[in-house]
Amino acid sequence: MAPGQDLLRRRGLRAAPGSRTLSRMSDVIIETIDLHRSYRIGRKSIEVLHGIDLRIQRGEKVFLCGPSGAGKTTLLYTLAGLEHPEKGRVHIDGTDLYALDRRAQARFRNKRIGYVFQNYHLLPELTALENVAVPGAISGNDTTALALKALERVGLGDRAEHLPAELSGGEQQRVAIARAIVNEPQVLFADEPTGNLDSRNSAEIMRILFDLVEEHGVTLVVVTHDQNLAKIGDRTLVIKDGSIHSAE
Numbered sequence: 001m002a003p004g005q006d007l008l009r010r011r012g013l014r015a016a017p018g019s020r021t022l023s024r025m026s027d028v029i030i031e032t033i034d035l036h037r038s039y040r041i042g043r044k045s046i047e048v049l050h051g052i053d054l055r056i057q058r059g060e061k062v063f064l065c066g067p068s069g070a071g072k073t074t075l076l077y078t079l080a081g082l083e084h085p086e087k088g089r090v091h092i093d094g095t096d097l098y099a100l101d102r103r104a105q106a107r108f109r110n111k112r113i114g115y116v117f118q119n120y121h122l123l124p125e126l127t128a129l130e131n132v133a134v135p136g137a138i139s140g141n142d143t144t145a146l147a148l149k150a151l152e153r154v155g156l157g158d159r160a161e162h163l164p165a166e167l168s169g170g171e172q173q174r175v176a177i178a179r180a181i182v183n184e185p186q187v188l189f190a191d192e193p194t195g196n197l198d199s200r201n202s203a204e205i206m207r208i209l210f211d212l213v214e215e216h217g218v219t220l221v222v223v224t225h226d227q228n229l230a231k232i233g234d235r236t237l238v239i240k241d242g243s244i245h246s247a248e
């Protein structure tokens with residue numbers, strides 16, 4: 001067994017035993033219909049998403065794998081309302097995300113969707129606490145107390161006043177998770193949240209994310225390059241050549 005996987009197991013994170021536990025979960029929270037997205041570079045067009053149809057159940061833990069450049073980040077952005085598809089629809093909990101006007105879409109995202117960006121994306125001049133409070137401030141509330149609670153949830157209550165540069169990679173990733181969960185989203189997208197971390201920190205991050213699923217019924221979609229890590233989810237999807245496949 002790979003060392004990382006062994007560590008995950010010792011920390012109580014088990015590979016779901018062949019568990020495609022969908023029978024106990026019946027309702028779809030994320031649905032895409034015929035999603036298309038391409039990028040044009042000069043005269044050449046690359047079709048990154050080629051008619052993606054996807055259904056994810058409430059409370060599911062889904063891992064998304066695929067080679068570099070396959071379109072994992074593009075798909076996650078599109079699912080989260082951050083990248084408009086050229087064609088197709090994204091429904092989150094029954095709401096047609098791209099049918100909303102810009103303000104309604106931003107409000108929906110702010111309240112219902114959490115996003116952990118590839119490479120943290122923390123604002124360097126703000127403290128950990130201020131970074132986590134930003135999504136609350138956008139919705140017009142003073143969320144300092146909620147931000148502190150979110151930081152405590154990820155085990156960083158004692159680092160609230162630190163700037164990102166004064167935190168380790170694992171700690172910055174935990175701040176990014178705290179920021180993503182401060183408004184208690186229903187759906188959490190995390191783009192390679194353990195990509196730059198050692199196996200101990202990776203296990204800790206996954207423990208935090210899985211606890212959110214267990215305790216708050218959050219639906220989790222995680223991008224990873226780590227096949228062993230992906231085994232601990234309910235389902236692994238692989239994106240390749242613009243299409244989604246189920247991993248064996």
Ligand SMILES: Nc1ncnc2c1ncn2[C@@H]1O[C@H](COP(=O)(O)OP(=O)(O)OP(=O)(O)O)[C@@H](O)[C@H]1O
Pocket residue numbers: 039040041046048066067068069070071072073074075118
């Ligand atoms: N804004 C953009 N303009 C042009 N091309 C883009 C843009 N964003 C992404 N691409 C291209 O789309 C493809 C998919 O990119 P994406 O970032 O989704 O890949 P990825 O699977 O997340 O890769 P990685 O594992 O390296 O993060 C790549 O070929 C990339 O170069």
Ligand SMILES: [Mg+2]
Pocket residue numbers: 072073074118191
């Ligand atoms: Mg990416």
